[in-house]
Amino acid sequence: MREKSRDIVQMGNSTINWPKFAQVCLDMVCTLNYNGVYTFINDASLDIIGYRPEEVINKHFTEFIYPADIAKTIAVVEELMSGTKRKDFQNRLVHKDGHVLTVQWSSVWSEEDATMYSMARDISSIVEASYTIERQNQKLNALFESITDALLIVDNNWRITFFNKEAERLLPIDRHLHNGEFLWKVFPEAIGGVSYTHLYKAMNTGNTATFTTYHRGLGKWFKIKAYSSQEGLSIYFDNISEFVETKEELEKLALVASQITQGVVITDANGITEWVNKGFTHLMGFTLEDMVGKKPGVLMQGPKTDQATVGYIRDMLHKQEPFNATLTNYTKDGKEIFIAMGITPIFSEAGKLVRFIGILQDVTDQVHNEQELERLALVASKTKNGVLICDSEWRIQWVNVGFTRLMGYTMAEALGQQPKHLLKSHNTQNTDASPPWENLYKGELVSFKAPNGRKDGTDVWLSVDISPIFNDKGELTSYVVVQTDITDLKNSEMELSKLADDLYRQNSDLQKFTYIVSHNLRSPVSNALGITKLMSQADKNSKAFDISLDYLSQSIQQLDTVLRDMNTILTVRDSAGNLWLEKVDVRDVLDQALASFKEQLDQSNAEVTIKTSERLFARANKAYLYSIFHNLISNSLKYKAEDRPLKISIKCFGNQEKATAISFSDNGSGFDTEKARGHIFKLYKRFHKEQDGRGMGLYLVKSHLDAMGGHIEVTSQIGVGTRFLIYLPPL
Incomplete structure (x- = not known):
């Protein structure tokens, strides 16, 4: 640029720094010399064409122009250099990232500076909007005219x-x-x-x-x-x-186009290829250039192509009807594959055939699986056991006659069904543990025993062996299931197991009954004996005699309650393990148990704190619940600390509509729970050798809770005390 052109220009008393002014301009400001080389460009170049100023300066303007617009741009530049101003010239530039944008130029040539001064504005969005509006107007005009x-x-x-x-x-x-x-x-x-x-x-x-x-x-x-x-x-x-109808057809075609894994080939009415998609090239190896102008069969068919199927295809094309066929074809590199094709003829509005559209899919694995299935079916048809062949999704593909005889379902009824639904047991109370299904994916045989439901509504116990089948690629393709009827054997096992359970339950009930007789009857009988002894020494007309008589009456009533509860226990035992549970007032049973120990609690100066509602109900057996409280209170008295008065705290937690939780704690001598771990509730286990006892109490407590569907937890510390958490089933 000549000396006469300066960066700083004086205008009156003001000074304008033109380079700085250009840098804040949102449009692209630039200068070209006589040879068409950029000598200056502002920072807007980065936003508009993606290049920094230093990447543009000293380069010819044609390097950034869309090739199709170079000729007309050169013509405009020559026009400008002849002295003409242009404010409305448009051309297209190529952005650094490759996309094309439209800009509008305002330019002037300065002969004095031998420089072209230009300003460019990105109008791509405006051009696109105008183009869109024009297209819409064309559509609307066409619609209005029709x-x-x-x-x-x-x-x-x-x-x-x-x-x-x-x-x-x-x-x-x-x-x-x-x-x-x-x-x-x-x-x-x-x-x-x-x-x-x-x-x-x-x-x-x-x-x-x-x-x-x-x-x-x-x-x-x-x-x-x-x-x-x-x-x-x-x-x-x-x-x-x-x-x-056209819209529906377009939607169908769009659905086809979205299936990119399938090959699509379009031919004219004579079967000459016009177009194939990328899916076709991926499937067959032939490109669009390979296929155009040729009949697909010429390139794709080979030695093992079934000629009868080829004849069928020709007949259907001649009939101009849609059809499906599966055929052995060959890829460009000579690989043999099975292709399932669907061919649809396309007609003009006048009803004239214009082209065919073919959808091709590789079904090689499926055909091989079917062939393998036929071989397996031939073997399986000879066995008396039930045999099923399922695909990788566990859908039944084939069953033998032995399966139909065993389960009652014919092949037509079983095909496409999943065994877990079709053969679901009608009574699933007795089942083995879940089979190790993950072993199937390791290629291992899986065996298990389970009841399966027959068509007639009965169950049959089966020994099931499942073998996974993999293809050459190591992909799991199917399962072979062999069923053996073991119903008679399983019934014998269950009868023996039931006998063992009955013997165990009867023995357990006998132990519990014996303990209740020896423990729960002792307290009211002892009270009665003590009171009668006092009464023999008291004056029959005295107040002490009347009080003793009242206590005697209470003890006899308690004795009667225990005897009635014992009768309930006998009834429970005779009911073969079906323990009767009912809505029981927990507070009432607790009060009865505490009353049976009133004399011992008074003599020990024991403090009993009860924090439960007056009407606390639970689903339980009353006799068992009484026995639980009786044993816990008895233990608290028996193992109380010698250096402090006994304190018993009974609390209720939780929502009794969901479950009933009762905390029973005392400040007794306690025991080492770590040392006693695993033995606390076992029969005849004792943790205080210096005290009399037989080790039956906690065993019975847990047994009663187990029978009622509840459970118990315990924490204890030597010298501090013991806490039991009792959980009873909800109402």
Whole structure:
């Protein structure tokens, strides 16, 4: 640039720094020398074309122009250098990332500076918007030019006042018969439907109604526009049946196009290839250039291609009907594969065949699996056991006669079903542990025993062996299931197990019964003996005698309660393990148990704290619950600390509608729970050798809770005390 051109220009008393001014400009400001080389460009170049100024300066302007626009841009530059100003020139530049953008230039050539001064603005969005608007206008214009709507006019009372010839042609109406008729009398099938609803809304609101409806009687789709006026409604009908059908066809084609794993080939009416998709090239190896102008069969068929199937394909193409076929084909590199093809003929509006569309899918693995299945089926058909062959999704593909004889289902009934649903046990109370299914994926045989449901509603116990089948690629393709009937053996096992359970339960009940007799009866009997001894020494007319008599009565009542509860225990034992559970007042049973120890608690100066509601209910056996409290209170008294008065705390936690939790704690001598771990609730286990006892109490507590569906937890510390958490089942 010549010396005369300066960065700083004086204007009156102001100074303008033009380079700084250019850098804050959002448009791209630049200069070119006489040879068309950039000598300056501002920072906007980075935002507009992606290049920094230093990447542009000293480069020819054509390096950044879209190739198709270079010639016209050079012509404009030459025009500018002749002295013409241009403010509206547009061309396309190539962004650094490769995309093309449209810019508008304002340029002037300075002969004095031998420099072209230019300013460029990115108008890509404006051009795109204009292009979109133009395309929409073209579509709308084409639509408007092709519309030949039917018109029907009704008054405010729904009387038909006019309809044109197109309406008469499209609709089942006659101008000589239906003018002046009530609209809904002419079209009674529309009452309550889409048209009825929209037209009434337009009439009542004055708003325009536009909707689409299907006329079943005519088998046509109509787009309807209804315009409201003071006189009534003007209703325009447009037959869009072809549009709807075309839309549905396009949706189908879009669905096909979305299946990128499938090959698509389009031929003309003579079977000459016009186009193939990338999926076809991926599948067969042949490119579009390989296929265009040739018949697909010429390139894809080979020595093992079945000629009978080829003949069938030719016949169906000649008939111009859609069809499906599976054929051995060959890829470009000579690999043999099985192809399932669906061929659809495409016709013009005039009904002339214009092309065929073929959808191709590789079914080699499926065919090989079917062949393997046939071989397995041949072997399996000879065995008496039940045999199933399932695919990788556990859908049954084949069953033998032995399966039908064993389970009652024919092959037709079993095909496509999953064994876990079809053969689900009708009574699943007795099942083995879950089989190690993960071993199947390691290629290992899995065996298990389980009851399976027969078609007739009965169960059969089966020994099941499952073998996984893998293809050459190591992919799991199918399962072979062999069933052996072991019902008789399993019934014998269950009968023996039931006998063992009965013996164990009876023995356990006998132990519990013996303990209740020896423990729970002792307290009221001892009380009664003590009271009678006192009464023999007291004056029969004294107050002490009356009090003792009252205590004696209570002890006898307690004795009667225990005897009745013992009778309940005997009944429970005789019911073969079906323990009777009922709604029991926990507080009432607790009070009974505490009353049986009243004398011992008083003599020990024991403090009993109860924090439960007055009416606390649980689902339990009353006799068992009484025995639980009786044993816990007895233990608290027996193992109380010598250096402090006994304190017993009984609390209730939780929502008794869900479950009942009872905390029973004392400040007794305690024991070492770590040392006693695993033995606390075992029979005859004792942790205080210096005290009398037989080690039955806690055993019975846990046994009773187990029988009632509850459980117990314990924490204890030597010299501090013991806490039991009792969980009873919900009501």
